Amino acid sequence: MRRPRQIAARRLGRTLAVAAALLVVAGAAWLGYGLRLDARLLRSDPEAIPGEPALLRAGAARGAGVFAAHCATCHGADGHGDRGLGVPDLTDADWLYGPGRVADIEKVAAHGVRAHDPRSWNLAMMPAYGTPIPSASERVPSLAPGEIAAVADYILALGGHPADPASVRRGGEIYSKAxxxxxxxxxxxxxxxxxxxxxxxxxxLYGDGGRAAAIYSIAHGRAGMCPAWSGRLSPLELREVSLYVYALSHATTPHKVR
Ligand code: HEC
Ligand code: HEC
Structure with a gap:
């Protein structure tokens, strides 16, 4: 005859064994799901992912951590950027490079802008018109302070801001000449x-949109730089952070992924 304590110990042992087996099965399923998600994120055409909201959400959720660790220092925790430093807002529909598709975002994230990477964006540099040689690569003339103010008035007027009509007329000519x-x-x-x-x-991109900020950009030039991440982030991390940035600016799901 077995004693009650032995029976209780056996029952406990069996329960523990069943729980351990369940944990192993759940762990394997979780791992399997993770690996399948990795493969789907990497193998999908980036342009097709927004058409699969669940995949976009899962990728973007993973990208949030990458963004917080590597991008938020400049682009801000919420992605709104910093106009004092010329860091663009990644949550709006306004894009400097391409129309804001996942592939456009991923290209900047991987290779950067004016960064040390042969595939970095580096096609145009804002000349410093207030200096004797405004640009190393473009043949553009220097402008006198009055000419810079006039061309600033011209673009402000085009944007619907009030500006002196005579200065705007003169600025239009300088816009062509320069x-x-x-x-x-x-x-x-x-x-x-x-x-x-x-x-x-x-x-x-720079400043508050006022006349002084425009004049500063035109006189001194600008050369914003976004680092290249392809050597430091894996292809999977690059895909995930690009989906996160895409989701910040595209309300494809009932709630924006933030
Ligand atoms: C060779 C190409 C090039 C030429 C020529 C050029 N720009 Fe630019 N400009 C740029 C680029 C590129 C930027 C963005 C710089 C950056 O991303 O840091 C820029 C930025 C600016 C900005 C800042 C915009 C913002 O959103 O803050 C102003 C203002 C501006 N340019 C005005 C002018 C005016 C006026 C002229 C002519 C007098 C001119 N640019 C000529 C390439 C050019
Ligand atoms: C050192 C500061 C800095 C860091 C860190 C940084 N960026 Fe940038 N990023 C910039 C600046 C500045 C620009 C604008 C470049 C220009 O003037 O053309 C930019 C531009 C971009 C753009 C282009 C936006 C557009 O309107 O087309 C994307 C996308 C972007 N960054 C994504 C990222 C991602 C993703 C990370 C993290 C993996 C990151 N950036 C990290 C400074 C940074």
């Missing part, structure tokens, strides 16, 4: 194929 259209296009709406910002949309 070759601004070469990068920012004739209507000053910018060129996302080279990262030249739209000057008339009231979204400013």
């Amino acid at each position: 070759g601004c259209y070469d990068c920012h296009t004739a209507d000053a709406k910018g060129d996302p194929a080279i990262g030249a910002p739209n000057l008339v949309d009231r979204v400013w």
Whole structure:
């Protein structure tokens, strides 16, 4: 005859064994899910992922940690950027490089802007028109302070801000003479194929959108830099952080992934 204590010990042993087996099965399922998700994120065409909201959400959720660790120092914890430093807002629909598809975001994240990477964006540099040689690569003339103020008035007027009409007329001539259209296009709406910002949309990369900030950009030039991450983040992490940035600016799900 077995004693009650022995029976209780056996029962406990069996229960523990069943619990351990369940844990192993759940762990394997979880691991399997994680590996399947890795593979789906990596193998999918990046443009197809937004069409699969559950996949986008899962990838973006993982990318939040990558963003907090590597991007938030400049782009801000909430992705709103810093106009004092010329760091763009990643939560709006305004893009410097391309139309804001996952692949455009991933290209910047991997290779950067004006970074030490041969595939980095580096097609245009804002000249410093207030200096004797405004640009090392473009043949553009120096501008006198009055000319810089006039061309600033011209773009502000195009953007719907009040400005002195005589100065705006003069600024229009300078816009042509100084070759601004070469990068920012004739209507000053910018060129996302080279990262030249739209000057008339009231979204400013640098400063508060006032006359002084525009004059400063034109006189001193600008050369914003985003680091290249391809050597430091894995292809999977790059995909995840790009999906996170995509989700910040595209309300594809009932609630924005934040
Ligand atoms: C060779 C190409 C090039 C030319 C020519 C050029 N720009 Fe730019 N400009 C840029 C680029 C690129 C930027 C963005 C700089 C950055 O990303 O740091 C910029 C930025 C600016 C900004 C800041 C915009 C913002 O959102 O804060 C202003 C203002 C501006 N340019 C005005 C002008 C004017 C006016 C002229 C002509 C007098 C001119 N640019 C000529 C390439 C150019
Ligand atoms: C050292 C500061 C810094 C860090 C860190 C940084 N960025 Fe940037 N990023 C910038 C600046 C500045 C620009 C604008 C470059 C220019 O002027 O053209 C930019 C531009 C971008 C753009 C282009 C936005 C557009 O409008 O087209 C994307 C996308 C981007 N960053 C993503 C990232 C991601 C993802 C990370 C983290 C993996 C990251 N950045 C880390 C400074 C930074």
